[in-house]
Amino acid sequence: MLTSNIEHQTSNLKRQYDVVILGAGHNGLVAATYLGRAGLSVLLLEKNDYIGGATTSQKVFPDYEARLSRYSYLVSLFPEKIIRDLGLDLKLRRRATGSFTPYVKNGRHDGLLLSNVSEEQSRRSIVDLTGNDTEHEQMKKFYNLSRVFAEHCWDSMLEPLVAKEEFKRRFELDDISREAWRSLAEEPLGSAIERYLQNDLVRGLVLTDAKIGIFTHPHDPSLVQNRCFLYHLIGNKTGEWKVPVGGMGAVARELEQAARKSGAEILTNVDLADVDLSGKKRGLNFKLDGKKQTVDAQFLLVNFGRNVLAKYVNRPYQPDATDEGSVFKINMLLRRLPKLKATRYAAAEAFCGTFHSDEGYEQMNASYGEASKGQLPDRTPCEVYCHTLTDDSILAPDLREKGFHTMTLFGLDTPWSLFSRDNKSMRKLAEQKFLASMNQWLEEPLEACLAVAKNGDLCVESKSPVDIEDALGMYHGNIFQDAPTWPFAAAKEQAGTWGVETEFENVFLCGSSAQRGGAVSGIPGHNAAMKVMEEIRKMSTGPSRTAKLPTPNVEARS
Ligand SMILES: Cc1cc2nc3c(=O)[nH]c(=O)nc-3n(C[C@H](O)[C@H](O)[C@H](O)COP(=O)(O)OP(=O)(O)OC[C@H]3O[C@@H](n4cnc5c(N)ncnc54)[C@H](O)[C@@H]3O)c2cc1C
Numbered sequence: 343m344l345t346s347n348i349e350h351q352t353s354n355l356k357r358q359y360d361v362v363i364l365g366a367g368h369n370g371l372v373a374a375t376y377l378g379r380a381g382l383s384v385l386l387l388e389k390n391d392y393i394g395g396a397t398t399s400q401k402v403f404p405d406y407e408a409r410l411s412r413y414s415y416l417v418s419l420f421p422e423k424i425i426r427d428l429g430l431d432l433k434l435r436r437r438a439t440g441s442f443t444p445y446v447k448n449g450r451h452d453g454l455l456l457s458n459v460s461e462e463q464s465r466r467s468i469v470d471l472t473g474n475d476t477e478h479e480q481m482k483k484f485y486n487l488s489r490v491f492a493e494h495c496w497d498s499m500l501e502p503l504v505a506k507e508e509f510k511r512r513f514e515l516d517d518i519s520r521e522a523w524r525s526l527a528e529e530p531l532g533s534a535i536e537r538y539l540q541n542d543l544v545r546g547l548v549l550t551d552a553k554i555g556i557f558t559h560p561h562d563p564s565l566v567q568n569r570c571f572l573y574h575l576i577g578n579k580t581g582e583w584k585v586p587v588g589g590m591g592a593v594a595r596e597l598e599q600a601a602r603k604s605g606a607e608i609l610t611n612v613d614l615a616d617v618d619l620s621g622k623k624r625g626l627n628f629k630l631d632g633k634k635q636t637v638d639a640q641f642l643l644v645n646f647g648r649n650v651l652a653k654y655v656n657r658p659y660q661p662d663a664t665d666e667g668s669v670f671k672i673n674m675l676l677r678r679l680p681k682l683k684a685t686r687y688a689a690a691e692a693f694c695g696t697f698h699s700d701e702g703y704e705q706m707n708a709s710y711g712e713a714s715k716g717q718l719p720d721r722t723p724c725e726v727y728c729h730t731l732t733d734d735s736i737l738a739p740d741l742r743e744k745g746f747h748t749m750t751l752f753g754l755d756t757p758w759s760l761f762s763r764d765n766k767s768m769r770k771l772a773e774q775k776f777l778a779s780m781n782q783w784l785e786e787p788l789e790a791c792l793a794v795a796k797n798g799d800l801c802v803e804s805k806s807p808v809d810i811e812d813a814l815g816m817y818h819g820n821i822f823q824d825a826p827t828w829p830f831a832a833a834k835e836q837a838g839t840w841g842v843e844t845e846f847e848n849v850f851l852c853g854s855s856a857q858r859g860g861a862v863s864g865i866p867g868h869n870a871a872m873k874v875m876e877e878i879r880k881m882s883t884g885p886s887r888t889a890k891l892p893t894p895n896v897e898a899r900s
Contacts, residue, residue, distance in 0.1 A: 352609070352630060352633075352635070354607060355385075355607070355609075355635065355637070356383065356385075356637070357636070357637060357638065358383075358623070358637065358638045358639075358640075359383045359384065359385045359637060359638070359639050359640070360377070360382035360383045360384065360639070360640050360641065361373075361374075361377050361382050361383070361384045361385070361639060361640065361641045361642075361643060361874060362384075362385045362386075362387065362624070362626055362637060362639035362641075362642055362643070363384065363385070363386040363387070363642075363643040363644075363645055363852060364386075364387055364614065364617075364626075364642070364643070364644050364645055364646060364651075365386070365387070365388060365389075365395060365644070365645030365646040365815075365853060366386045366387075366388035366393045366394070366395065366598075366608055366610070366645065367394065367395025367396060367397065367645045367646075367814075367853055367854075368394055368395065368396075368397040368593060368594055368597055368862060368864060368867070369645055369852050369853045369854065369859075369863075369864060369865075369866050369867035369870075370386055370388075370395075370643065370645035370852055370853065370867065371386070371393070371394075371594070371597035371598055371600070371601045371867070372424060372428070372597060372852075372864040372867025372868055372871070373643050373645075373852040373867040373868070373870045373871045373874075374386055374601040374604065374606035374608075375428050375597065375600045375601045375603075375604045375606070376427070376428070376604075376867075376868065376871035376872075376875075377604075377606075377871050377874060377875075378601065378604025378605040378606040379604045380871075380875060382874075382878075383605070384601075384604075384605065384606040384607070385606070385607045385608075385609070385637060385639075386601070386606060386607070386608045386609065386645075387609050387612040387614060387626065387628060388608065388609065388610045388611075388612055389611070389612055389613070389614065389815075390610065390611075390813075390814075391610050391611050392610065393594060393598050393608060393610060394590075394591060394593075394594025394595075394597070394598070395413075395594075395645070395814055396413040396414050396814055396816070396821070396862075397411075397413070397414055397590045397591065397593050397594040397862055398411075398412055398413065398590070398591055398594055399411050399412065399588075399589035399590055399591020399592070399594070399736065400412045400591070402673050402675075402801075402803050403675050403793065403795060403801040403803075404795075405795045405796050406675055406738075406741060406746075406793060406795075406801065407737070407738030407740075407741060408675050408736060408737050408738070408741060408746065408748055409589050409591060409736045410589065410673050410675070410729075410736065410748050410750075411586075411589045411590035411591065411729065411736075411750070412673060412805075413590075413671065413805075413810070413814070413821075414590050414821070414861075414862050415585075415589075415590055415727070415729060415750050416583040416584065416585060416586075416727075417432075417434055417583070417584050417585075417586050417590075417593065417862050418574070418577030418578065418580075418581060418582060418583045418584065418861075419573065419576075419577040419578070419861045419862065419863035419865070420432070420434075420577075420578075420593075420862060420863055420864055421496075421499065421500060421578065421863070421864070421865065421868075422578060423500060424500075424864045424865075424868055427868075428597075428600050429600070430596050430597070430600060431596060432586065432592075432593060432596055433586070433587035433588070433592075434584035434585065434586055434587070435584055435585045435586075435587055435732050435733055436458055436459075436582070436584055436585075436732075437458055437583075437584070437585060437694050437695050437727075437731075437732050438457065438458060438459055438691075438694055438695070438732075439455060439456070439457060439458065439691055439692065439694050439695030440456040440457060440458045440464075440695050440696070441454075441455075441456045441547060441695045441696045441697070441698060442454070442455050442456075442687070442691070442692040442693070442695050442696070442697045442698070443543055443546075443547055443697075443698040443701070444682065444683070444684050444692075444697075444698075444699070444783040445471065445543055447471070451682070451683035451684040451685070451783070452470065452471075452684050452686070453467075453682070453684040453686075453687050453692060454467050454468065454470075454471050454543060454544075454547070455467045455687065455691070455692070455695075456547075456695070458582070458695070464478070465478045468481065468544070471541065471543065471544075472540075472541050472544070476540075477539065477540060477541050477544055480538045480539055480540075481538070481539065481544060481548075483538060484534065484535075484538040484539060484548065485575075486518065487518070487521060487522040487525050487526060487534070488522070488526065488571070488572070488575035488576065488581060489575075489579075489580075489581075490518055490519055490522040491522045491523075491526050491527075491572065491575070491576060492575065492576035492577075492579045492580075492581060493579060494509075494512045494513060494519065494522075495509075495572075495576060495829045495830075496576055496577075496578065496579045498829065498830075499829060499858055499863075499865050500865065500868055500869065500872075502837075502838050502839060502840055502841075503830060503831040503836050503837055503838065503839055503840070503841050503857060503858075504830050504831060504837065505830070505831050505834060505837035506828075506830050506831060506832065508830075508837075509829075509830035509831075510523055510527075525537075526568055526571070526572060527565075527568065527828070530560060530561045530562060530563065530565060530567065530568065531549075531552050531560060531565075531567050531568045531571055532549075532559070532560025532561040532567075533561070535548055535549060535560060535703070536560075542702045542703045542704055543702055543703075545702075545703035546698070546701045546702040546703040546704075546705065546706055547698060547701065549567075549701075549703055549706060550698065550701050550706075550723075550725065550754070551570070551571050551574035551575060552567035552568065552570050552571035552574075553567065553570065553668075553706065553723075553754050553755075554570060554574060554669075554752070554754070554821075555570070555667065555668065555669045555820065555821035555822060556570050556664065556666070556667070556668055556820065556822075556825065556826070557664075557666050557667075557668035557710075557713070557755070557757040558570070558664070558710075559706075559707060559710045560703070560707070562664075564662075564663075564664050564825075566664040566825050566826065569825070569826040569827060569828055570826045572826075572828075572829065573822075573826050573860055573861055576829070577863075583696075585729060585732040585733050586733075587733045587735060588733070588735055588736065589729065589733075589736045590862065593862065597864075609630060611630065611631070612628050612629075612630055613628055613629040613630070614626070614627075614628045614654065615627040615628055615629060615634075616654060617642070617651075617654040617655055619642075619655060619846045619847075619849060623638040623639065623640065624638065624639045624640075624641075624642040624846075624848065624849060625637075625638050625639075626638070626639065626642075640848065641848045641849075641850070641874050641877070642846075642848065642849045642850075643849075643850055643851075643852040643870050643874070644844070644849065644850070644851050644852060644853065644855075645852050645853040645867075646814075646815045646823070646853060646855075647815060647816060647817050647820075647823035647824060647853065647854065647855040648817075648823075648824065648851070648855045649661065649815070649817040649823075649824070650815045651844075651851075651855075655846070659817075661817060661818075661824065662824075662825060664825040665817055665818065665820055665824040665825050666757050666758055666759070666818050666820065667757070667758050667807040667810065667811070667816065667817065667818045667819030667820035667821060668713075668754065668755060668756055668757040668758070668807065668819075668820075669752060669753065669754070669756065669807060669810070669819060669821055670722075670724075670751075670752075670753030670754075670756040670772050670773075670776060670804065670805070670806055670807075671750070671751070671752060671753070671804070671805040671810070672750070672751035672753070672773060672776060672777075672802060672803070672804045672805075673748070673749075673750060673802070673803045673804075673805075674748065674749040674750070674751070674788070674792060674801060674802045674803075675746065675747075675748055675749075675792065675793040675801035676746060676747045676748070676749055676788075676791045676792055676793060676801075677744070677745070677746060677791055677792070677793050678745050678746075678747075678791050679693060679728070679745075679747055679791065680784040680785065680786050680787070680788055680790075680791045681784065681785040681786065682783060682784060682785065683783055683784065683785055684783070690731055693726065693727065693728040693731060693747075693749070694727075694728060694731035694732055695727065696725045696726075696727050697725060697726040697727060698723075698724075698725050699723070699724050699725070699726065699779045699780055699782070699783060700721045700722060700723045700724065700779045701723040701724070701725065701754070705721060705723065706723050706754070706755065708720075708721075709721060709722065709723050709754070709755040710755055712755075713755045713756065713757055713760065716759065716760065717760075718756070718760055718768065718771060718772055718775060719755050719775075721779065722753055722754075722755065722756070722772065722775045722776050722779050723753070723754040723755055723779075724751050724752060724753040724754065724776050724779055724780070725751070725752050725754075726749060726750065726751045726752070726780060727749070727750055728747050728748065728749050728750075729748050729750065730742075730746070730747045730748050731747065736748065746793065749788075751776055751780070753772065753776050756772055756806070756807070757807065757818075758806075758807035758808060758811070758818035758819050760772075761806040761807055761808045762808060765806055765808040765809070768806065769804050769806045769809070772804070772806065773802070773804040777789065777802075806819065807819020807820075816854075821860070822854045822859065822860025822861065823853060823854035823855040823859065823860070824854075824855055826860045827841075827857045827858060827859065827860075828857075829858055831857075832857075836857065840856075840869040840870070840872060840873040840876075841856050841857025841858050841859075841866070841869060842856045842857070842866060842869050842870040842873050843873070848877065850870045850873050850874065851866060851870065852866055852867050852869075852870030852871070853866055853867075854866065856869065856870065
């Protein structure tokens with residue numbers, strides 16, 4: 343990490359910046375790099391002692407040299423264009439297995455394996471589960487809808503928002519496009535899942551992408567499940583989720599370097615006291631190592647969520663019910679991979695993709711119902727993946743040699759409200775339940791395979807939505823800061839905007855809270871930077887040339 347000491351941090355601090363960015367998550371870093379390169383003075387203020395927000399990798403278990411992606415772990419939505427524009431050296435690696443779902447059939451343990459490299463292997467696996475080819479054919483037709491959707495929508499993510507009606511017209515080309523629009527943007531996703539697919543396990547597999555991180559069900563009238571599903575399927579038009587080589591922290595590090603190279607200054611351990619939006623400039627007061635500091639900004643970019651911003655500007659935050667976070671993350675370090683009860687698959691084959699447990703369609707309807715009543719579900723749906731099977735560079739050589747692996751569990755139907763009263767006890771209970779969910783498929787319990795710290799503790803770390811909010815400020819632990827949004831202007835007045843605007847002059851969102859914000863994408867960072875440059879261009883050509891700002895020239899470079 344390039345974080346420097348406090349003295350060094352403040353030695354160059356100016357009284358005034360063209361742009362101040364609140365938070366140094368990956369989106370803040372993307373915005374900083376575009377704007378720094380355009381010749382603007384940029385300062386980022388970060389509360390944590392590390393940079394990257396939810397994209398951080400950390401040595402979670404101090405006795406072992408293993409850098410785990412502590413929060414986010416896979417990349418799909420980071421546009422090639424941003425990588426090219428910023429000259430980033432990001433290595434993303436394909437996982438040989440897309441997903442593995444264990445099941446018991448006629449008393450025998452087996453698994454549905456969907457390969458990323460062999461369609462024939464996936465087809466055979468679906469036939470083994472269902473007895474014929476129909477479900478495989480139907481699944482292909484279903485996923486073709488999201489592929490078509492992605493074709494119509496992906497390139498617009500880095501452009502101003504298009505009005506819903508105009509966006510819809512793009513789908514009026516042919517029957518499949520019309521069906522894609524209807525199934526994914528108009529009716530609750532559950533209808534299409536039930537229309538196309540019959541097998542409960544296959545339906546469940548599809549539904550997980552609509553539930554990751556949020557609290558919803560297939561027929562949710564808010565359609566938040568559709569928006570979440572689209573986010574998981576449109577990335578770079580393929581929707582494939584890849585492993586960042588070096589862990590997610592490598593993405594953050596690369597962006598940090600790019601931001602610093604562009605001239606941006608980054609302060610960590612910042613205790614932001616207040617944000618004054620009353621005057622012409624935006625004033626920021628904060629403490630660094632107990633010392634008060636004040637800076638003014640021509641433009642203020644907000645990388646943290648609207649909930650945190652509301653606190654600083656003394657406005658009530660009015661969340662929607664769909665903003666509730668619902669994820670339980672477990673980080674583990676293993677001495678060895680556990681063997682599977684489904685003996686025809688090697689553990690390495692199953693765990694290198696997304697391993698689904700208790701994620702049948704009806705099972706998730708039940709777990710959603712239980713969690714809605716304030717109970718931890720009887721059977722907790724979760725998915726697990728092992729980073730080191732695709733990229734072992736996050737482990738020290740001696741750990742690699744000994745056969746160590748990192749493992750990440752992502753739990754569903756665990757809304758913030760379940761943890762808000764007694765986080766510590768509920769976290770322990772949830773951890774036990776999720777591990778038990780996994781253990782039903784294993785020859786030996788996961789606990790027996792975990793590395794052990796010098797003090798005898800097992801190398802397992804759990805994060806509830808309450809912990810995630812505490813660490814990063816994400817509203818109620820929502821991994822996207824708040825509910826995922828549509829890729830088009832949901833309200834007429836939004837058409838033509840960048841989806842980053844706020845009610846305050848020259849204050850823009852540059853994080854996941856922006857429209858088209860969620861996930862590791864850099865998209866809102868890019869869009870906020872474009873908005874700033876648009877404003878500067880207007881100022882330099884308008885009647886009152888008040889701002890002494892350089893004319894941005896990023897577009898020429900990109
Ligand atoms: C457990 C988990 C798993 C995930 N898995 C994936 C995944 O595999 N793939 C994927 O694409 N997405 C995933 N996501 C979502 C993705 O990580 C986030 O949407 C994205 O990283 C958010 O980036 P950001 O820059 O918008 O905001 P953030 O990363 O939230 O950055 C905001 C920054 O603001 C800082 N901040 C907050 N409050 C203050 C304050 N008062 N003063 C100063 N600074 C402050 C925070 O510390 C943080 O650094 C996951 C998220 C979580 C939590």
